[in-house]
Amino acid sequence: MKAILGTTALSLSVLLGTTAFAQDTTFTINSFGGAYETAHRACIITPFEEETGVSVNVVTAYSADAFAQLRAQKDAPQFDVIHFSGGQEIVGAAEGLLAPIDAASLANAADLYDFAKANLARGEGPAYSIAAIGMIYNTDAVSPAPTQWTDLLNPEYSEHLVLTDISNGYGMLGFLMLNQSQGGDLNNIQPGLDAVAKLLEAGALIVSTSPEIQQEFAQNDAWIAPYASDYAFTLRKAGLPSGFAQGAEGTPASFITTNVVAGRPNTDLALKFVDMSISPEAQECFAEALRYSPTNSKAELSAEVAADVAYGEEGVAGLIRFDPAVIEANRAAWVEEWNKTIAR
């Protein structure tokens, strides 16, 4: 359905694009729909439109769909700026679909943490926000707060632990981190699988979508779940006493990147858009609205917001990025092994 929506929106954008092309002011990007797109508009898109007078055409397409479209349009790209959350920019840059960025052309690039601008010259756009994976916990039941990933194995929590299936992107990252804390790595997920088997034996529960996590916290006495920081905020907005804790062993991160598409006429505008995305104001706005972690060291957050995200030099020091290419290559095999491990 998302794909169909995306395609329809895209073909519409193509139509609009051709009519408005004469003025050369149509500017096409993708966003991820829902609350994300609302925040995206408020924090970046509308300010950009006001400042440049350009109208931005937003196509709703998730990373995988957007990347498929980008690939299909190789000879006549329609996006000016494209956003990914699953590491697609690495492949896109390698295939020459994304334009290299000169860090000097972005006013805010100097303030970005190093990991967020590592491969600009190669075409991998900067990370403008980060979904940090840690432990969401019930602040009433879990005291003191969890401090490390191995706390998930605490027998007292087992019956109140909620794990997420690895068909879910955040579930995958949380599992890989648990695996790492048990001595595994991307070449060996067996330690993680063994830990999951033990946890399930002790009474842990597996869900496959984020709304189910909320249901477990609301109705079924769930206390702790490895998941993304923004979801602790979602739970709190629903009136549940919940907090977010980063594990001492590291915080797996899903990087949301903003990339300049190669072969488009509006490169200056695209760079301007990317620059605004990585500005402290935009990132503060995103953190405020959705609790995504900023990548700009100048972004200043209130104590309340900061508690929910990976914030400051210390907070981001522990961020880990599992190689998206390796995850993609192993996904099918891992999902099957995971299914076999959790099957009753």
Add this chain to the structure above:
Amino acid sequence: MNDRTENLLLALPGILLLGLAFFLPIAQMLLLSISGPEGFTLAHFVRFLSDPYYLNILWRTVRLSVLITVICALIGFPLAYIMTKVGPKLRLGLVVIVILPLMTSVVVRTFGWMVLLSRSGIVPELLRDTGLVGRTFALMQTEAAIVIGMVQVLLPFMTLSILGVLTRIDGKLEEAARTMGCSFLQTIRTVVLPLALPGIVAGSLLCFTLSASSFVTPNLLGGTRIQVLAASIYKSVTATPDWPFAAAQAVILFVGILLVLVPYIKLTGAKHG
């Protein structure tokens, strides 16, 4: 225009629909299930049939479907029998009660069960409070939850199939059996049950095929850890994604249902056809 062409013309839309919406996709699925990177292959079937994990999923699907069908028959037959014996007003009421679940979406019905069966839901809470079960007792994400949810969904099919046959049985036959000295239970066993068999068979076929291929209820009530074949197919399509393997699983489900149905129909059809 003669009768033949007229008939054909009338049937044409149906045939087209059947061809486009049923035979074509089935043929595509069959093709997909034997296609590999280097052309024809049976690897997907070998992978399924040589892996205890997948065989276990197949066995669970069959086992649960049989169990659900038997329970539906055990509840459905007495219910249908009572419905034939009561007055027309009460019968209508009972029919409405039986059909009512069919009028709500399967998802809504299943969510109702999720609320009742969840860890802090009414049913486990009651059982815990009365001390019948331990503190860790749970009904959600168990096979029992799947059976409970599916029986409710499928009971109308069984009851109505049996009811249709029972209403056509001449009441005098039962009276005759009673005057000849049969007890009530003997009458049921020797007269009503054999005559109702076609209805029970039809209902069982419906229940078995529907529960073997059902996806929503087992997935929501059983959770990700208790896989049935339909859920496994879904996972292969979306999560992995491995379409040829998904197609192979679909073909196995299709053939498995056929294998159960054909002898069943033959056996009972020969006696009562």
